[in-house]
Amino acid sequence: MTSESTAPSLFFRAGGQPFFDQLVGVFYEGISTDDLLAPLYPDFPDFEPAKHRLSLFLAQYWGGPTTYMEERGHPRLRMRHFPFHVGPLERDRWLLHMATAVERVCAGRADGAELADELMGYFVPAAEHLRNDTGLPITSAGYGKS
Numbered sequence: 001m002t003s004e005s006t007a008p009s010l011f012f013r014a015g016g017q018p019f020f021d022q023l024v025g026v027f028y029e030g031i032s033t034d035d036l037l038a039p040l041y042p043d044f045p046d047f048e049p050a051k052h053r054l055s056l057f058l059a060q061y062w063g064g065p066t067t068y069m070e071e072r073g074h075p076r077l078r079m080r081h082f083p084f085h086v087g088p089l090e091r092d093r094w095l096l097h098m099a100t101a102v103e104r105v106c107a108g109r110a111d112g113a114e115l116a117d118e119l120m121g122y123f124v125p126a127a128e129h130l131r132n133d134t135g136l137p138i139t140s141a142g143y144g145k146s
């Protein structure tokens with residue numbers, strides 16, 4: 001038994017689903033103006049379905065309800081990204097939009113810096129992990145270890 005098992009989830013601490021909806025809303029404002037990434041989205045120029053999926057996925061990942069799983073099944077994120085080229089450029093653009101969104105939604109909160117660190121501490125290695133341009137099954141061997 002560790003303190004981790006009873007610590008409130010980031011989902012709860014951040015403010016629940018509205019926090020993730022806001023984060024994802026700002027993120028897609030950036031994506032929709034990105035000439036490299038925007039056309040990759042299957043429903044482009046409609047980002048509402050993608051917003052819905054990402055927001056539910058993130059809520060579930062951070063300890064919220066498992067609605068994503070109920071709607072989409074197991075995340076299998078690497079598999080779901082195979083249809084799109086994810087190289088260093090795509091990774092960096094994606095992270096830039098996400099970092100902007102994280103900064104915006106965490107601004108002015110007492111716990112903003114801590115929250116931003118936790119969120120980016122997941123997004124940075126996860127985006128690298130989703131690269132599929134190297135021919136290797138998994139790019140980052142140390143994923144999740146630091």
Ligand code: HEM
Binds near residue numbers: 037041080092
């Ligand atoms: C931390 C990194 C990332 C996370 C957590 C993430 C998460 C997700 C999730 C949850 C979905 C929806 C999966 C589904 O249920 O079908 C998705 C779709 C998608 N992602 Fe990512 N992604 C990441 C990085 C990237 C990067 C670097 C790219 C750049 C090419 C990208 C491009 C896309 C596209 C084009 C879709 C299809 C839109 C959709 O079906 O929702 N993602 N991503």
